[in-house]
Amino acid sequence: MMKFGNLVVAGIVTGSIYAVFAVCVAVWYRVSNILNLAVGDFAMTGALGVDYLSRVENWPLPLSILATLAAIAAFGYCYDRVVLSLAQDRLRRHEGIVVTFFFTFALSFFIEGIAQILFGTNVHAAPALWPGNSLGLGGGLNIERAGILVLACAVISGGMFALYIRYTLSGKAIEASGENYLGARIVGIDTRQYRRSIFVITAVLAGIFGIVESPITGYTYISGAVISLTGFIAAAYGGFRNPARALVAGLAIGILEALLGGYVSAEYGDTVMYAILAALVLARPRAMGFESAVSN
Amino acid sequence: MAGLSRLITGRARPGGPLGTTGLVVLVGLVVVLAFGQQYVGSVLVLAFTYAIVTTGMAVQIGFSQQIAFSQSVFMGLGAYGAALLNTHLNLPTLAAAPIVMLGSGLLALVLGSVVTRASGLALAVATIMLPLIATGYVSSAGYLGGSVGMPLAGNLWQASSPDLIAAGNGVITVIALGLAVFVASRILNSDVGLELYALGVDERTAAAMGISTPRRKLELFVLGSMFASLGGAVYAGTQLFVPATLVGSAAELSLLIMLFVGGRRSIIGAVVGALAVEYVSGASEWVSVNILLVEGALITVVLLVDPEGLAGIAGTLRARLRAWLRARVSGLVEVPGAAVGATVGATVAASAGAAVGTAGAAGTGHLRVTDWERAGTAGPAVPGDIGVPLLECSGVTKDYGGLHVLDAVTLTLPARGRYGLCGPNGAGKSTLLGVIGGTVAPSAGRVLLGGADVTGLPPQQRFYLGMSRTFQAVHLITGRTVLDNVAVSCLRSHGSSIAAGIARSRLDEARDKAAEALDYLGMRALMGRDVSSLTLESQRMVEFARAIAPRPRLLLLDEPAAGLSEPQRDRLSGVLHALGEVTCVLLVEHDLGLVAQITERIFVLDYGRLVFEGSPAEFNDSAVVNSLLIGQ
Numbered sequence: 001m002m003k004f005g006n007l008v009v010a011g012i013v014t015g016s017i018y019a020v021f022a023v024c025v026a027v028w029y030r031v032s033n034i035l036n037l038a039v040g041d042f043a044m045t046g047a048l049g050v051d052y053l054s055r056v057e058n059w060p061l062p063l064s065i066l067a068t069l070a071a072i073a074a075f076g077y078c079y080d081r082v083v084l085s086l087a088q089d090r091l092r093r094h095e096g097i098v099v100t101f102f103f104t105f106a107l108s109f110f111i112e113g114i115a116q117i118l119f120g121t122n123v124h125a126a127p128a129l130w131p132g133n134s135l136g137l138g139g140g141l142n143i144e145r146a147g148i149l150v151l152a153c154a155v156i157s158g159g160m161f162a163l164y165i166r167y168t169l170s171g172k173a174i175e176a177s178g179e180n181y182l183g184a185r186i187v188g189i190d191t192r193q194y195r196r197s198i199f200v201i202t203a204v205l206a207g208i209f210g211i212v213e214s215p216i217t218g219y220t221y222i223s224g225a226v227i228s229l230t231g232f233i234a235a236a237y238g239g240f241r242n243p244a245r246a247l248v249a250g251l252a253i254g255i256l257e258a259l260l261g262g263y264v265s266a267e268y269g270d271t272v273m274y275a276i277l278a279a280l281v282l283a284r285p286r287a288m289g290f291e292s293a294v295s296n
Numbered sequence: 297m298a299g300l301s302r303l304i305t306g307r308a309r310p311g312g313p314l315g316t317t318g319l320v321v322l323v324g325l326v327v328v329l330a331f332g333q334q335y336v337g338s339v340l341v342l343a344f345t346y347a348i349v350t351t352g353m354a355v356q357i358g359f360s361q362q363i364a365f366s367q368s369v370f371m372g373l374g375a376y377g378a379a380l381l382n383t384h385l386n387l388p389t390l391a392a393a394p395i396v397m398l399g400s401g402l403l404a405l406v407l408g409s410v411v412t413r414a415s416g417l418a419l420a421v422a423t424i425m426l427p428l429i430a431t432g433y434v435s436s437a438g439y440l441g442g443s444v445g446m447p448l449a450g451n452l453w454q455a456s457s458p459d460l461i462a463a464g465n466g467v468i469t470v471i472a473l474g475l476a477v478f479v480a481s482r483i484l485n486s487d488v489g490l491e492l493y494a495l496g497v498d499e500r501t502a503a504a505m506g507i508s509t510p511r512r513k514l515e516l517f518v519l520g521s522m523f524a525s526l527g528g529a530v531y532a533g534t535q536l537f538v539p540a541t542l543v544g545s546a547a548e549l550s551l552l553i554m555l556f557v558g559g560r561r562s563i564i565g566a567v568v569g570a571l572a573v574e575y576v577s578g579a580s581e582w583v584s585v586n587i588l589l590v591e592g593a594l595i596t597v598v599l600l601v602d603p604e605g606l607a608g609i610a611g612t613l614r615a616r617l618r619a620w621l622r623a624r625v626s627g628l629v630e631v632p633g634a635a636v637g638a639t640v641g642a643t644v645a646a647s648a649g650a651a652v653g654t655a656g657a658a659g660t661g662h663l664r665v666t667d668w669e670r671a672g673t674a675g676p677a678v679p680g681d682i683g684v685p686l687l688e689c690s691g692v693t694k695d696y697g698g699l700h701v702l703d704a705v706t707l708t709l710p711a712r713g714r715y716g717l718c719g720p721n722g723a724g725k726s727t728l729l730g731v732i733g734g735t736v737a738p739s740a741g742r743v744l745l746g747g748a749d750v751t752g753l754p755p756q757q758r759f760y761l762g763m764s765r766t767f768q769a770v771h772l773i774t775g776r777t778v779l780d781n782v783a784v785s786c787l788r789s790h791g792s793s794i795a796a797g798i799a800r801s802r803l804d805e806a807r808d809k810a811a812e813a814l815d816y817l818g819m820r821a822l823m824g825r826d827v828s829s830l831t832l833e834s835q836r837m838v839e840f841a842r843a844i845a846p847r848p849r850l851l852l853l854d855e856p857a858a859g860l861s862e863p864q865r866d867r868l869s870g871v872l873h874a875l876g877e878v879t880c881v882l883l884v885e886h887d888l889g890l891v892a893q894i895t896e897r898i899f900v901l902d903y904g905r906l907v908f909e910g911s912p913a914e915f916n917d918s919a920v921v922n923s924l925l926i927g928q
Contacts, residue, residue: 086600099603102556105549106595113589229424229545236421271432278425281418282410 002140007262008255009137013147015254016154017213021231022238022246023158024202027165029240030178032088032195034100038108039206040227042072045111046207047214048119048221050126061127069207076203079107080196088195108228115221125214146215153212157205158247165243174198178241233277253277313481320567321474328466333459335578337466343574344469345530350555350566351476352523356516357552358560359484361496363420364411365548369430370400370521372543374528376440379538382450389450389533390468396529397522404521405514412513415499424545431544445539452533465534472530473567476523479798481563483519487789487806488797492516494773494784500735501771505785505842506759515794553591557598559607568606684747686711686880687732687850692741694727694904701727703904704741711849714876716891717884719901720924725884726768728901729852732882733765734758745850756790762849766839766856768884772827779823782810782842813845817871832859840868844875851875853883857890869894888925892916900924 024039049068053059059067087103130145137143165171177184177191184191210219217223234253238245256276261269324344331337349371356362377396381387387395407426414422435443453464483489494502495512503509532538541547550573558569576594577587602608687709694702701724709715719725730736732743734755742751745761753761764785773781786809788802814823819837822830827838840856857865865887872894875881885891891898892912900908900921908920915921 083596083600099556099599102552102595102599106553106592106599108592109549109553109588110592110596113586113592116588117586225545229428233421233424236417240417267436268432271429274425274428274432278411278422278429281422282414 003262004259005141007258009141009143010147011255011258012251013143013150013216013254014257015251016151017209017227017250018230018234018254019247019250020154020157020209021206021227022234022250023161023243024206025231025235026238026240026243026246027161027174028195028198028202029235030243031174031191031198032084033181034084034088034104034195035232035235035240036199036202037101037104037228037232038111038224039202039231040229041108041111041115041224042076042203042206043210043213043227044219044221044224045072045115046210047126047219047223048115048124048210049207050211051124051214052119054127055124065126065211068211069204072207073200073204076200077196080199083107084195084199085192088192108225112221112224119221121221123218123220125218126211128215129212144216146212149212150209150216153209157208161243170194237280313478313485316481316563317474317478320477320564321470324470324473325467328470329463332463332466337462339574339578340571341466341469341534342531342578343571344466344473344567345527345534346551346554346574347567347570348469348473348476348530349524349527349551350558350570351473351480351563352520352527353551353555354560354563354566355480355483355492355523356520358555358562358566359489359496360492360512360516362412362513362516363416364423364517364520365420365545365552366404366407366411366423366426366517367520367524367551368543368545368547369426370404370524371528371531371547371551372430372434372538373400373403373521374525375532375538375542376434376446376528377525378529378532379446379448380439382448382532383446387450388454389448389529390452392450393472393526393529393533396525400521400525401518404518408514408517408521412510412517424548427543427545427548431540434540434543441538441540443540445537445542447537448532449536450533451536452530469530469534472526476526477563477567480523482801483794483797484563485803486797486801487787487803488512488792488794488801490776490780490784490803490806491787491789492794493776497773497775498771500755501767501773502784503755504733504735504759504765504767506756506787506790506846507784508756508790512794519794550591553595555605557595557605559605559610561604562607565605565607572606684711685709685744686746687882688742688744688747689728689732690742690744692728692731692743693739694724694731694736695739700904702731702738705901705904705906707899707906707909709850709880709882711880712876712878713897714872714881714895715883716895716898717882717901718886718888718891718898718921718925723901724904725901726854727904729765729854729882729884732850733763733852759785759846760790763852764843764846764848764850765852766836766843766854768854768858770832770835770839772835772838774826774828776827777823778814778819778825778827778830778838779807779810781827781838782814782845783807785842785846786810786813810841810845813841817841818867833861833864836860837864844871847879849879851879851881853881853885855884855886857885857887865890 021039021043025036028034028036046068049071050061050064053064053067054061057064083103087100128146130149132145134142134144135148165175173184173189174194176187177189177194181191230253231250234250235246237249238247240246253273257269257273260273264272327340328337328344331340349367353367356364374393374396377399378389378392381392381395382389411419411422411426434440440446451461451465452468453461455461455464483492491502491507491512494505495507495509499509528542531542554569554573555566556569557573558567559565573591573594576590577584583590598605598609602612604611685708687707689708690706692702692705693700705724705728717725717728727736731738731741734750734753734757738751742749744750745758745763748761750758750761773784783803783806786806788806789796811820811823814820817837817840819834819841822834822838827835830838836856836859840853843851843853857868860868869890872881872883876896883891883895892915895912897909897911898915899906900915902924907924908915908918910918
C-alpha cells in the first residue's frame, strides 16, 4: 500500500508536468491551429541554460534564471515574427495541420542542435531551488521538495490560465479565435497577436518548469523531445483543443507511467503504457475527442 | 467521343512511371558505379536505401495523406529480420529480403486492420505509439543486440573483392529502389491513384463516390510497411550492422524530414529528399555532428519557400521557365499546344456553344440528353418498372440527444421523375438526404433501394447500387483537374486491389466517361483546369457533373442551384427535366420557384415531420406550405 501511495505521489508530480505541457500545446493550438512540438525543448533550454550560467559562468542563480527566461522569450518572439508569420500570414495559409506541424518539429530539432553546441551532451540539471531531502507526508509517503515546487507551479499556472480564459476579455478572444479563426479576425480580434503572445508565454512557462523539475530527473540536450511527445499525446486525448481534458490526461499518463514502472516492470513499463494509450485511441476515438480535431 | 479526354488534357507526361523509374535507375547506377569505392558512394547507397522507404511514404503519407508513424518500425523489422535470417539460418540477405517483406506485409495486415480504423489525427496519434513500443522492445531484447544493435555477415552481393562487393551492393540497392519507384508511380498514375488522392483530400466525399475507404487505408498501410521493410533489408545487407536507433521516434522523424524536404506528393521528390538529407549529413564533419541543427534549419527554409518541398520548387521553376520561353517564342512561331486548343475549340464551338450557358443551350441540352443517356447503357443497370418504387423510407427517425431532427418520415419515390424536398431551415432536409445517402445513421426506420434494405450499408455500397449525390457545401478534390474530379465517380477500380493499379489502369476510360458528362453540360472548356481556380458556381456545376456522370438510378442533390447564375439555373433546370425521364432525382432546394418549375412532386418537412406531399400546383395553393415557407 505504501509502495502504491508513493508511486501515485511520484506519478502526480510527473503527471503534473505532462499536464502543464499538454495545456500549453492545447491552448496554443486553439489560437494558432499549430501543434507545438518544441514545448519540451524550451523546458530543456531552461534547465540547461540556468545550469550553464550558474555553474560554468558563475552567475548568481536569480540572474541566471532571469537571463535564461529572457533569452527563451526573445527567441520565441523572433521565431514567431520570422518563421511563423511567414508560414501562416504571408504564404499559403490553408496548408492544413500537417505542414504547420513540421515547423515546430523543425524548431525542436533546431533548438536541440543549438543546445548540443552550447551545453554539450552530458546530463545536467539546474541547481535545486529548495535543497534538502525528500519530505515525509506521514504514513511512509515521501515527496521530493522539487516535486512540491512542480506541483505548486502547475496549480498556479493552470489556475491563472483558467482564470484568464474565463474572466478576461482577451481570454474570451483567444477562445473565439480557437473556435473560428476567420470569424475571429472579422470581428476584429488580432489572432496573430494572440498566437505570438501565447507562444512566448508557453515557452517561458515551459522554461520555468524545466528549471524547477530538472533536479529530479536531469536533462540532456535531447530530453525535450520526450516531454513534447508526452505533452502532445496528452493534448491529443483532449482533442488538442480542450485544455481541461489535456490537463486530466497529462495527470493520468503520469500516474499510469509510475504505476506500470513500479508494478509491471521498469524495463517494459513504458512499452505497456504506450500500448494502452494506443488501444484507447482505437477503441473510442470519438470519446477521446479525436473527431473534433479531425474535422478541422 | 473516346479519347476526348486525352485530346484535352492528355499531354504526354514527362514523368510517366517508366520515365521516372528509368531516370532514377540510370542516375543511380552511374552514381554507384562511378563513386562506389569512395566515401561519397557509401553515403549515396545509404541515401538510396532510405529513398526506398520514403517512396512508400510518398504514396501513403504524402499522396493519400494517411499520416502513419510506423515506417521506422517496419524498416527495423526488415533489417532485424534479414539479419536474423542471415545469421541463424545462413540465408543470403538478398533471399531474406522477399521473406521479410512478406512477413511485414502480414504483420501490417493484422496491425493495420486495427489501426486504420482511425482517421486523420487519431491515426497519427495511434501509430506514434508504435515506434515508442518498438524502441522499448528492441533496446531490451538481448537476441537483437539490445540498445546497441546487431551485426551480420551477409552482404547483399557476395563477391571475392571488397570493390566488387561494394559495386554489387550498390547496384542491387539501385535496382530495389527502381522497383519501388516503378510500383509507386504506376499506382499514383492509375485509377487507384485517383482514388487514393480523393481519399487523402476528403474521406467522406471519397466514400460517397464509391471509394472503399477502409480497404484502401489498410492497403496503404500494408504497402508502406512492405516498402519500409525492403529498405530495412537493404540497409542490413549494405551496412552489415543494424543499429537499435534504426527504430524509434527519432528515426521516424528523420524519414519524415526526408519526405517533406523532397516533396511529399512526388515520387522523385521522395527520392531526392532522401538523397539531399543524407548527402548533407555526410558532407562534412561539422554537419554530421550538428545534424539536428542543420535538419531543423533545412526543413524550415524549404517548407517556407514551398510546402511541396524541393519537388514543388522545381515545379514552379519549370512552369516559370516554360512561361518565359513561351513569351519569347510566341511572337515567332505558333506554340503546338495552342494549335491543339484551336482544333478542339473548333469542334466544340458548333455543338455545345462552349461553356457560356444560355437559355438556348439549355434547349440543346434537353435534346442531347437522350444521346448522352443512350450512350451510357454501360452504366449501372436500371432494373424494375415504374410500378416498383425505387426508394422507400419508412419511419425514418433521427435523434441527437433529446432533439428529434427526423420524426418517422415515410416517403416513396418511383424509378423515374423529379422530386423536391422543401422546408424551413433546420427542418431536417439535409439530415434526411444524409440518411438516404448513408452518411447519417438513422435512430430508427428503414431505407429500401429497389426493394432491398440498405439501412446499414456504408455510402460506397449505396453508390454501387446506383445512388449518387452532391453536397450542400462544395466538396471537390482540390489540386486535381475538373476532368479528374468528375472521373472519380466513373472509376471502376473500386473492387480491385491496390496491386491491380500496378498492372493496369482504366483511368483513361473513366476520364472519357467524365469528359462525355462534362461535354453534355457544356463544360468542356473547363476540363483541364484545377478545380480550386474555378468560381463557386462552376465548382457547383463540377459537383453536379460528378453526380450525374456515373448515370445513377437515384440522384440526390442538396441545394444544387445555390450560388448559380440565372443562365446556369436555366441550364440546370433543362438538364434535370431531361434526367427525370430516365432516372429518379430528389433535390433539396430553397428556391421555391425553381422547385415548382422543375419537379413533379414536392415533399415539405417541418421539425422533422413530413407535413405536405403533392404536385407543384397543390404546393402553390397549399395553406400549410404558404404559412410555413412564405410566411402568409
